[in-house]
Amino acid sequence: xxxxxxxxxxxxxxxxxxxxxxxxxxxxxxxxxxxxxxxxxxxxxxxxxxxxxxxxxxxxxxxxxxxxxxxxxxxxxxxxxxxxxxxxxxxxxxxxxxxxxxxxxxxxxxxxxxxxxxxxxxxxxxxxxxxxxxxxxxxxxxxxxxxxxxxxxxxxxxxxxxxxxxxxxxxxxxxxxxxxxxxxxxxxxxxxxxxxxxxxxxxxxxxxxxxxxxxxxxxxxxxxxxxxxxxxxxxxxxxxxxxxxxxxxxxxxxxxxxxxxxxxxxxxxxxxxxxxxxxxxxxxxxxxxxxxxxxxxxxxxxxxxxxxxxxxxxxxxxxxxxxxxxxxxxxxxxxxxxxxxxxxxxxxxxxxxxxxxxxxxxxxxxxxxxxxxxxxxxxxxxxxxxxxxxxxxxxxxxxxxxxxxxxxxxxxxxxxxxxxxxxxxxxxxxxxxxxxxxxxxxxxxxxxxxxxxxxxxxxxxxxxxxxxxxxxxxxxxxxxxxxxxxxxxxxxxxxxxxxxxxxxxxxxxxxxxxxxxxxxxxxxxxxxxxxxxxxxxxxxxxxxxxxxxxxxxxxxxxxxxxxxxxxxxxxxxxxxxxxxxxxxxxxxxxxxxxxxxxxxxxxxxxxxxxxxxxxxxxxxxxxxxxxxxxxxxxxxxxxxxxxxxxxxxxxxxxxxxxxxxxxxxxxxxxxxxxxxxxxxxxxxxxxxxxxxxxxxxxxxxxxxxx
Amino acid sequence: xxxxxxxxxxxxxxxxxxxxxxxxxxxxxxxxxxxxxxxxxxxxxxxxxxxxxxxxxxxxxxxxxxxxxxxxxxxxxxxxxxxxxxxxxxxxxxxxxxxxxxxxxxxxxxxxxxxxxxxxxxxxxxxxxxxxxxxxxxxxxxxxxxxxxxxxxxxxxxxxxxxxxxxxxxxxxxxxxxxxxxxxxxx
Numbered sequence: 001x002x003x004x005x006x007x008x009x010x011x012x013x014x015x016x017x018x019x020x021x022x023x024x025x026x027x028x029x030x031x032x033x034x035x036x037x038x039x040x041x042x043x044x045x046x047x048x049x050x051x052x053x054x055x056x057x058x059x060x061x062x063x064x065x066x067x068x069x070x071x072x073x074x075x076x077x078x079x080x081x082x083x084x085x086x087x088x089x090x091x092x093x094x095x096x097x098x099x100x101x102x103x104x105x106x107x108x109x110x111x112x113x114x115x116x117x118x119x120x121x122x123x124x125x126x127x128x129x130x131x132x133x134x135x136x137x138x139x140x141x142x143x144x145x146x147x148x149x150x151x152x153x154x155x156x157x158x159x160x161x162x163x164x165x166x167x168x169x170x171x172x173x174x175x176x177x178x179x180x181x182x183x184x185x186x187x188x189x190x191x192x193x194x195x196x197x198x199x200x201x202x203x204x205x206x207x208x209x210x211x212x213x214x215x216x217x218x219x220x221x222x223x224x225x226x227x228x229x230x231x232x233x234x235x236x237x238x239x240x241x242x243x244x245x246x247x248x249x250x251x252x253x254x255x256x257x258x259x260x261x262x263x264x265x266x267x268x269x270x271x272x273x274x275x276x277x278x279x280x281x282x283x284x285x286x287x288x289x290x291x292x293x294x295x296x297x298x299x300x301x302x303x304x305x306x307x308x309x310x311x312x313x314x315x316x317x318x319x320x321x322x323x324x325x326x327x328x329x330x331x332x333x334x335x336x337x338x339x340x341x342x343x344x345x346x347x348x349x350x351x352x353x354x355x356x357x358x359x360x361x362x363x364x365x366x367x368x369x370x371x372x373x374x375x376x377x378x379x380x381x382x383x384x385x386x387x388x389x390x391x392x393x394x395x396x397x398x399x400x401x402x403x404x405x406x407x408x409x410x411x412x413x414x415x416x417x418x419x420x421x422x423x424x425x426x427x428x429x430x431x432x433x434x435x436x437x438x439x440x441x442x443x444x445x446x447x448x449x450x451x452x453x454x455x456x457x458x459x460x461x462x463x464x465x466x467x468x469x470x471x472x473x474x475x476x477x478x479x480x481x482x483x484x485x486x487x488x489x490x491x492x493x494x495x496x497x498x499x500x501x502x503x504x505x506x507x508x509x510x511x512x513x514x515x516x517x518x519x520x521x522x523x524x525x526x527x528x529x530x531x532x533x534x535x536x537x538x539x540x541x542x543x544x545x546x547x548x549x550x551x552x553x554x555x556x557x558x559x560x561x562x563x564x565x566x567x568x569x570x571x572x573x574x575x576x577x578x579x580x581x582x583x584x585x586x587x588x589x590x591x592x593x594x595x596x597x598x599x600x601x602x603x604x605x606x607x608x609x610x611x612x613x614x615x616x617x618x619x620x621x622x623x624x625x626x627x628x629x630x631x632x633x634x635x636x637x638x639x640x641x642x643x644x645x646x647x648x649x650x651x652x653x654x655x656x657x658x659x660x661x662x663x664x665x666x667x668x669x670x671x672x673x674x675x676x677x678x679x680x681x682x683x684x685x686x687x688x689x690x691x692x693x694x695x696x697x698x699x700x701x702x703x704x705x706x
Numbered sequence: 707x708x709x710x711x712x713x714x715x716x717x718x719x720x721x722x723x724x725x726x727x728x729x730x731x732x733x734x735x736x737x738x739x740x741x742x743x744x745x746x747x748x749x750x751x752x753x754x755x756x757x758x759x760x761x762x763x764x765x766x767x768x769x770x771x772x773x774x775x776x777x778x779x780x781x782x783x784x785x786x787x788x789x790x791x792x793x794x795x796x797x798x799x800x801x802x803x804x805x806x807x808x809x810x811x812x813x814x815x816x817x818x819x820x821x822x823x824x825x826x827x828x829x830x831x832x833x834x835x836x837x838x839x840x841x842x843x844x845x846x847x848x849x850x851x852x853x854x855x856x857x858x859x860x861x862x863x864x865x866x867x868x869x870x871x872x873x874x875x876x877x878x879x880x881x882x883x884x885x886x887x888x889x890x891x892x893x
Binding site for chain 1: 721722723724725726727729769770773774775776784786795796798799802804807808809811812815817821834837838841842843845846850853854857858861862864875878879882883884885888889890891892
């Protein structure tokens, strides 16, 4: 036979002896599966049951068989007791026997073993206390019990964003607030006192008192720290860039972890019915209404699956004429979507232009005019997704495709409306600068971002207390009234709430350069949002009827976050570039780069002061000559990873085919089957646990013909 | 309770700590939960290894289990007599395997046994149908049940014998992203 002498390398992963919730501690899988096989079980009749009867005798079902198995003998006998597949009495027997073994081993070995056991216990306890210290753990527990994993994923994401913003605050404190507090500000900067024109409205408009406060860019004029390479402007810039760079690393890491998980499992498995059946019931549910809900989830999910089957059947049976008509209809509807988007953008443009109006009005009207752009953006983002949903019902897609197109369109709408708004602000500020020169341009920009942030939070607040809570009260008190029927039950729509979170985080990132305290505001508003949403979910909502797969959509949300970050970086880059280009016309007269200095000036001065090898390296890195080799190297790396992944997938397919082929012959020994399944899972595991492995290469000759 | 607990000897507690995923405190807390189910049946002193079994009806009425459609199977799988009547050891074992810290393969093994209604070490079509009916509370039509079961066998059966063996099941569940988060009970 072709596969007489087969060598394969067994990789030992260090995660095999303990488990975390998301890791696959499958190293001993091969020993495990071996002693669970029917043929092996048949050769030891009722041994495991006997072990439970008298735990003195204690035949170690796990240990004995492992000596027969092809598994590593060393590993099996030091396997943690808890992971052995037997009842408690059996494990007790194993434990006693191991203890007896210990007395035969010798002092050093037994001391080492007991130390490792104690160490594991201490680690486990520490891990337990640490996870108990995580904020809001109890709330998340309660939410999971009542609404399942999907809603909990939203709150976990919220908590992650709070951590991110607190990290940003710490960085701002270190790079921006610290030096300014320590080394003071510029000599002719405005003092921080209440002036004559200030009022409470300033906190909403970002003008007056707030304009002169540390909240905005203009406060941080260069102070007494004036070395060439260590001055407050440079520290400011470094702080902001560090924030963006760190966020990029964290978000990319989170995205790729989730992506690897979903992609490696194969996209075709995301609709896997087996998962719905065997992993469908959430064992953490303890609430009868939640249980009833879960039953209807699962039923709806299965009906959905059956519907999709019949839809794909129907789709395959479409005639040519029907298909042409359908594509034409879809084309027209997409045009409609684009026109709607265009209309929304022009609305935002008019709102931006109106808000720059400096005429004197009654204070309430002035407030509304200032907030007109955020109001328009929120209105557009509220209305348009409903219209999109109506449109997509005419497009005749399957349900999942419908939901995905709706999600993609909403994401595009939200991010594009923000992008368009930023663009319009730039142009209108440019125009206004030419009229009145003394306004600090960066402060104007920061003001807009500040207003967006505040308004987002106000929206969430009003949504919860002025919309959802009255709706719930109405449902309770007058359930049969017309209004209650019109204003139906509130579902907690997870994707759209996550989209809101991503949007507010993007605003924070875009605005952090112009408004350094924005992360602090963001963190505070996020924490308040947590409690507001908790109130909404626990008191006002009925859980979503359609099941939400937390794991597969989390990749989409992290990707959205990354897009937001890229948009923020692009805005900042464009702004700095523009500053450099228009340096003759509109000097920024405020903040760290006031007094005629630009960002490039300051960095240029610093670079010039470095020793010459460092200088030449930096210049080389920044030049175009470096970019090309860098891009080439990245392309090569990417190609090698992709081709390796593809080769592994091919190997998996080949092994699967081999398995089916061999099992088609009933007279063939079942050990072939076992071997191939093991091979298959080894390769699969190798795909998923590449780093952090100590390879213990074990060459084995496996005769396939018994 | 403090340090002076007299329910178990120190060796017993150590043995429990090694054989389950629970710490001392949790074991004592679980013992309290066990005892609360039937205070007149469960003695306060386990140092002499009393042979006490709680009937299935008491176990099945626990708040953590009473809404679970598979509670009877869970109790049967983890009980010594296979009928659902559990000793303290069985009780601890059950919650240990279903806790957050148990590794995927251990859970997969027990999940297989839970879904194997006729205990023949294979999940055959009838087992699948029973699982499905328990999951949906008999709300699907027979045709729909049949179609879903066929699809499951189609997807997961690697050796093409028309039923799922432990290997097929474990192979399939290893790739399920939600298995660990759904297959655990908190107590």
